[in-house]
Amino acid sequence: MIIKTPLFIVFEGIDGAGKSTQALRLYNFCNAITPTALLQEPTQSKHGQTLRKMLKGEIQGTTEELLDLFIKDREYDVEHNIQPLLQKGIVVIVDRYFYSTAAYQATDIVTPDVIVTMNINKGFPVPNRVYFIDVEPSVALKRIQNRSGNNREIFESLHILEKIRKNYLSLVNDTFAVIKGYNYDEETLFKYVLHDFTQHFITE
Numbered sequence: 422m423i424i425k426t427p428l429f430i431v432f433e434g435i436d437g438a439g440k441s442t443q444a445l446r447l448y449n450f451c452n453a454i455t456p457t458a459l460l461q462e463p464t465q466s467k468h469g470q471t472l473r474k475m476l477k478g479e480i481q482g483t484t485e486e487l488l489d490l491f492i493k494d495r496e497y498d499v500e501h502n503i504q505p506l507l508q509k510g511i512v513v514i515v516d517r518y519f520y521s522t523a524a525y526q527a528t529d530i531v532t533p534d535v536i537v538t539m540n541i542n543k544g545f546p547v548p549n550r551v552y553f554i555d556v557e558p559s560v561a562l563k564r565i566q567n568r569s570g571n572n573r574e575i576f577e578s579l580h581i582l583e584k585i586r587k588n589y590l591s592l593v594n595d596t597f598a599v600i601k602g603y604n605y606d607e608e609t610l611f612k613y614v615l616h617d618f619t620q621h622f623i624t625e
């Protein structure tokens with residue numbers, strides 16, 4: 422089996438969708454065939470660390486500040502991680518990318534597609550495939566509650582998750598594979614991811 426490189430894959434979904442599990446599974450699959458890196462945004466950069474505090478509500482940040490910081494954090498990620506890895510022929514899988522910014526930081530004025538365009542205009546590479554793990558917000562919220570008790574992040578309410586899901590769905594194009602996660606266990610979901618991945622990126 423050969424994986425065609427350069428290859429840049431992104432996983433997206435609302436909080437509690439289970440995308441990190443799916444990203445890890447695809448990473449394990451690819452890495453057994455060819456060198457692969459699994460990255461995550463926000464990163465460990467100084468902007469990423471500030472963002473984590475804002476997401477926990479430890480420090481306040483307006484929507485505009487969050488938008489600005491996520492883009493600065495991505496500038497760091499693209500320059501230090503994503504581009505150098507792709508240039509070395511390493512498969513890059515990122516758990517959240519600019520579609521998260523588009524879905525989470527959108528407002529009535531700065532809409533999701535405007536945010537995508539802002540990111541593309543920055544020169545950030547467009548992925549070969551986006552796996553959008555699409556889970557019902559009420560199901561996702563139950564998972565979040567089970568996993569974190571009262572230790573919640575700022576976006577973790579039903580109303581907000583519904584809005585974020587709608588924003589994601591407004592961005593779907595040919596690059597997206599929408600994986601319907603409603604009633605499936607992670608094993609079954611991964612079969613769907615792998616089926617799509619194999620069709621697009623594996624040669625015998």
Ligand code: TYD
Nearest residue numbers: 436437441462463491517518521522525576
């Ligand atoms: P993440 O660590 O992926 O959380 P989880 O594993 O619970 O999904 O992401 C942290 C939070 O950051 C998540 O609530 C989404 C948010 N986020 C944005 O709002 N904008 C962005 O551009 C990114 C990358 C993340």
